[in-house]
Amino acid sequence: xxxxxxxxxxxxxxxxxxxxxxxxxxxxxxxxxxxxxxxxxxxxxxxxxxxxxxxxxxxxxxxxxxxxxxxxxxxxxxxxxxxxxxxxxxxxxxxxxxxxxxxxxxxxxxxxxxxxxxxxxxxxxxxxxxxxxxxxxxxxxxxxxxxxxxxxxxxxxxxxxxxxxxxxxxxxxxxxxxxxxxxxxxxxxxxxxxxxxxxxxxxxxxxxxxxxxxxxxxxxxxxxxxxxxxxxxxxxxxxxxxxxxxxxxxxxxxxxxxxxxxxxxxxxxxxxxxxxxxxxxxxxxxxxxxxxxxxxxxxxxxxxxxxxxxxxxxxxxxxxxxxxxxxxxxxxxxxxxxxxxxxxxxxxxxxxxxxxxxxxxxxxxxxxxxxxxxxxxxxxxxxxxxxxxxxxxxxxxxxxxxx
Amino acid sequence: xxxxxxxxxxxxxxxxxxxxxxxxxxxxxxxxxxxxxxxxxxxxxxxxxxxxxxxxxxxxxxxxxxxxxxxxxxxxxxxxxxxxxxxxxxxxxxxxxxxxxxxxxxxxxxxxxxxxxxxxxxxxxxxxxxxxxxxxxxxxxxxxxxxxxxxxxxxxxxxxxxxxxxxxxxxxxxxxxxxxxxxxxxxxxxxxxxxxxxxxxxxxxxxxxxxxxxxxxxxxxxxxxxxxxxxxxxxxxxxxxxxxxxxxxxxxxxxxxxxxxxxxxxxxxxxxxxxxxxxxxxxxxxxxxxxxxxxxxxxxxxxxxxxxxxxxxxxxxxxxxxxxxxxxxxxxxxxxxxxxxxxxxxxxxxxxxxxxxxxxxxxxxxxxxxxxxxxxxxxxxxxxxxxxxxxxxxxxxxxxxxxxxxxxxxxxxxxxxxxxxxxxxxxxxxxxxxxxxxxxxxxxxxxxxxxxxxxxxxxxxxxxxxxxxxxxxxxxxxxxxxxxxxxxxxxxxxxxxxxxxxxxxxxxxxxxxxxxxxxxxxxxxxxxxxxxxxxxxx
Numbered sequence: 001x002x003x004x005x006x007x008x009x010x011x012x013x014x015x016x017x018x019x020x021x022x023x024x025x026x027x028x029x030x031x032x033x034x035x036x037x038x039x040x041x042x043x044x045x046x047x048x049x050x051x052x053x054x055x056x057x058x059x060x061x062x063x064x065x066x067x068x069x070x071x072x073x074x075x076x077x078x079x080x081x082x083x084x085x086x087x088x089x090x091x092x093x094x095x096x097x098x099x100x101x102x103x104x105x106x107x108x109x110x111x112x113x114x115x116x117x118x119x120x121x122x123x124x125x126x127x128x129x130x131x132x133x134x135x136x137x138x139x140x141x142x143x144x145x146x147x148x149x150x151x152x153x154x155x156x157x158x159x160x161x162x163x164x165x166x167x168x169x170x171x172x173x174x175x176x177x178x179x180x181x182x183x184x185x186x187x188x189x190x191x192x193x194x195x196x197x198x199x200x201x202x203x204x205x206x207x208x209x210x211x212x213x214x215x216x217x218x219x220x221x222x223x224x225x226x227x228x229x230x231x232x233x234x235x236x237x238x239x240x241x242x243x244x245x246x247x248x249x250x251x252x253x254x255x256x257x258x259x260x261x262x263x264x265x266x267x268x269x270x271x272x273x274x275x276x277x278x279x280x281x282x283x284x285x286x287x288x289x290x291x292x293x294x295x296x297x298x299x300x301x302x303x304x305x306x307x308x309x310x311x312x313x314x315x316x317x318x319x320x321x322x323x324x325x326x327x328x329x330x331x332x333x334x335x336x337x338x339x340x341x342x343x344x345x346x347x348x349x350x351x352x353x354x355x356x357x358x359x360x361x362x363x364x365x366x367x368x369x370x371x372x373x374x375x376x377x378x379x380x381x382x383x384x385x386x387x388x389x390x391x392x393x394x395x396x397x398x399x400x401x402x403x
Numbered sequence: 404x405x406x407x408x409x410x411x412x413x414x415x416x417x418x419x420x421x422x423x424x425x426x427x428x429x430x431x432x433x434x435x436x437x438x439x440x441x442x443x444x445x446x447x448x449x450x451x452x453x454x455x456x457x458x459x460x461x462x463x464x465x466x467x468x469x470x471x472x473x474x475x476x477x478x479x480x481x482x483x484x485x486x487x488x489x490x491x492x493x494x495x496x497x498x499x500x501x502x503x504x505x506x507x508x509x510x511x512x513x514x515x516x517x518x519x520x521x522x523x524x525x526x527x528x529x530x531x532x533x534x535x536x537x538x539x540x541x542x543x544x545x546x547x548x549x550x551x552x553x554x555x556x557x558x559x560x561x562x563x564x565x566x567x568x569x570x571x572x573x574x575x576x577x578x579x580x581x582x583x584x585x586x587x588x589x590x591x592x593x594x595x596x597x598x599x600x601x602x603x604x605x606x607x608x609x610x611x612x613x614x615x616x617x618x619x620x621x622x623x624x625x626x627x628x629x630x631x632x633x634x635x636x637x638x639x640x641x642x643x644x645x646x647x648x649x650x651x652x653x654x655x656x657x658x659x660x661x662x663x664x665x666x667x668x669x670x671x672x673x674x675x676x677x678x679x680x681x682x683x684x685x686x687x688x689x690x691x692x693x694x695x696x697x698x699x700x701x702x703x704x705x706x707x708x709x710x711x712x713x714x715x716x717x718x719x720x721x722x723x724x725x726x727x728x729x730x731x732x733x734x735x736x737x738x739x740x741x742x743x744x745x746x747x748x749x750x751x752x753x754x755x756x757x758x759x760x761x762x763x764x765x766x767x768x769x770x771x772x773x774x775x776x777x778x779x780x781x782x783x784x785x786x787x788x789x790x791x792x793x794x795x796x797x798x799x800x801x802x803x804x805x806x807x808x809x810x811x812x813x814x815x816x817x818x819x820x821x822x823x824x825x826x827x828x829x830x831x832x833x834x835x836x837x838x839x840x841x842x843x844x845x846x847x848x849x850x851x852x853x854x855x856x857x858x859x860x861x862x863x864x865x866x867x868x869x870x871x872x873x874x875x876x877x878x879x880x881x882x883x884x885x886x887x888x889x890x891x892x893x894x895x896x897x898x899x900x901x902x903x904x905x906x907x908x909x910x911x912x913x914x915x916x917x918x919x920x921x922x923x924x925x926x927x928x929x930x931x932x933x934x935x936x937x938x939x940x941x
């Protein structure tokens with residue numbers, strides 16, 4: 001396939017948290033607001049005068065200092081953020097909006113405060129208390145938290161405008177990004193997709209890590225470009241898979257999976273687009289902030305949600321994605337030491353295989369793809385098993401047809 | 404045969420340094436305790452000699468514990484025998500008297516009496532729970548009515564709110580099969596952990612929820628109850644094992660969410676709503692109405708117990724602490740979580756213990772033979788070595804005057820105002836076991852430690868490094884940095900909560916030994932306890 005025009009530029013932008021577009025927005029006088037978790041409503045951080053940066057630690061190397069502070073037994077993502085922060089890699093931030101949603105990330109973000117890691121006198125860290133189920137009183141609580149932990153401190157410290165007009169403006173911009181990403185992502189449903197999982201992963205990460213106003217033009221152009229893009233005639237994959245699991249902000253993982261023979265057609269992982277790139281529908285007759293908050297609660301697929309309906313919904317979503325994207329199987333991945341996905345992947349992959357009849361494999365991995373050699377072997381084995389299943393299925397169908 | 408035995412007796416040589424130890428022992432002070440252990444199993448060769456009065460008292464209490472256990476079987480012999488055959492964990496409770504013995508080693512006088520009163524209450528309440536569970540088990544008695552009266556709850560949900568349902572029986576689901584069983588018998592958890600790991604859950608998750616999931620996968624929970632209350636407490640792992648438990652139980656269930664950022668006022672309304680929603684759910688499932696009078700009456704007992712608890716703390720702040728070791732926290736978590744004011748016997752025990760304690764304090768009775776260091780134990784203790792604090796005391800003269808688990812909620816609950824009571828309950832639940840310090844921000848565990856170090860005049864911190872606890876691991880460096888600034892003896896003790904295969908009891912002791920011998924260059928109070936094998940012990 002012909003290369004996407006902006007892909008190289010996007011890949012370069014992903015090499016730094018404080019990338020060229022972040023610097024450009026900062027130079028325009030905008031506030032850089034860091035966050036890590038889906039439970040922090042992204043759109044609130046994109047009100048006029050601000051832009052959100054979902055924190056990554058690209059090109060992570062040694063984690064020695066972070067290991068001293070947080071031991072060997074915590075996830076690589078949280079430690080990589082701490083290490084990068086100690087190196088001064090997030091000095092561009094004006095605030096860090098956290099949530100006590102997983103212990104490991106919570107501890108990592110606390111170090112920003114404890115060790116005064118951001119060289120900015122106005123910098124602050126706040127933590128939301130996020131509920132575990134969706135009921136009227138938990139929605140109310142979540143909205144209150146958004147006000148107390150995001151809106152009020154940002155208004156007081158930086159005079160950020162969170163009026164209804166400002167919120168609607170942020171939602172409009174967010175929705176345009178989502179529409180474009182949905183349009184681009186829908187090509188992955190094709191029999192022979194005109195976009196690879198890796199390319200989509202890069203584009204999607206850009207939408208999380210760069211100021212939206214500065215990438216919209218390029219996204220529009222990419223969407224246009226894709227309308228006429230022709231896929232290679234000969235398929236360069238042996239099976240299509242849905243990837244489900246914990247935080248994955250290194251597109252090299254998707255590349256590694258695709259080099260192993262699988263095409264990633266749906267990204268149902270943290271930092272992926274499902275959920276994350278759904279439009280927020282606003283009813284003008286209802287409270288806007290409540291609707292925004294509810295959107296994030298309803299769309300969240302985080303295993304932290306405990307109620308029966310949410311647990312069931314997570315499994316049904318994966319099954320739906322397999323069907324919708326014509327996938328052959330599901331790869332459950334877990335960043336090592338992530339408690340949530342450690343349990344979720346074990347049980348869900350059993351259920352997929354044994355009860356839903358969807359082939360699945362379950363793997364753990366490091367934060368960066370460079371240290372995940374074993375993953376390649378696991379994916380190759382999974383792809384082979386999917387091929388064997390396909391052959392067996394075809395044979396069975398033949399036998400039935402003949403007999 | 405007889406000749407052989409006589410020959411063996413003649414060949415026994417008593418080493419000179421041991422003669423002294425035995426001589427001291429004869430006068431009743433603890434010494435040579437390590438010589439009482441058999442190799443590997445750490446079974447006692449004979450009971451500890453504590454002087455005539457204390458030895459007799461100790462033996463009498465040993466008999467009382469057996470009496471309580473036999474009485475439980477006597478009430479439902481068939482159910483108990485079936486339970487023994489059906490559930491792997493059941494047999495672990497046969498070693499309960501040995502569990503008590505481990506925790507009273509070296510104790511004398513008032514300390515021995517207080518500890519025995521507390522441990523016997525633990526035995527009594529546990530036998531009650533086991534008895535009910537077996538009689539209500541639908542595997543043994545299909546369709547029985549008792550089971551329908553049982554509301555299962557996650558073990559971390561404290562019992563206080565259920566005192567408003569006097570006709571129902573709240574049973575903490577995981578307590579008997581795994582949490583308590585692992586304290587009594589260190590060998591019981593590994594098989595369940597292996598089951599979970601074979602299922603695909605990584606071995607690096609916290610072994611408590613992992614073991615609980617293992618019991619579910621193995622189908623080893625009693626088949627009881629009409630509904631289940633699960634919760635987000637205490638940590639990420641226990642949130643996640645809920646789906647394993649739900650899948651096995653197949654009961655209607657309710658998620659009871661407790662706010663995490665509990666120091667913030669803005670979470671309190673949500674906390675109260677969750678209590679109300681829990682009450683409404685139980686009412687709906689069982690047809691019972693919340694009885695405020697019953698609740699208030701029990702909360703009066705709860706508050707009185709709390710008052711006795713705070714007196715223990717006050718005494719321990721002085722130069723003459725009276726209750727050290729594991730008894731302090733074990734009893735505390737037991738009555739806070741499992742009774743929550745519901746069992747009046749706890750209050751009676753508290754009254755008795757308080758009387759003994761205050762008399763001993765007035766007489767300035769030393770709490771142990773030697774008290775070289777006042778210590779606080781921080782982070783979650785290892786279930787497989789709950790008597791570690793007793794070993795610290797007997798071997799090194801390190802007396803634990805306060806610990807993290809004891810410092811759970813100490814807020815009173817209103818016994819006459821409904822709205823206030825709900826607010827108090829919400830705040831109390833936010834500060835329950837294993838989550839008061841690990842949730843809500845680092846201040847709750849870091850700053851809180853230094854406050855206690857100061858208040859209790861502590862010179863040593865025994866810092867458990869529970870290697871799978873993500874909430875605590877995430878602050879390792881900060882603890883180290885701040886300990887250096889404060890110049891306290893900060894002794895890291897690695898452990899794996901429920902899994903003695905990773906870090907054994909002996910390994911735990913070794914870490915303290917090394918610090919005491921190399922950094923502090925001290926000699927042990929009882930050298931026979933310095934190193935012994937107990938890998939095959941209960």
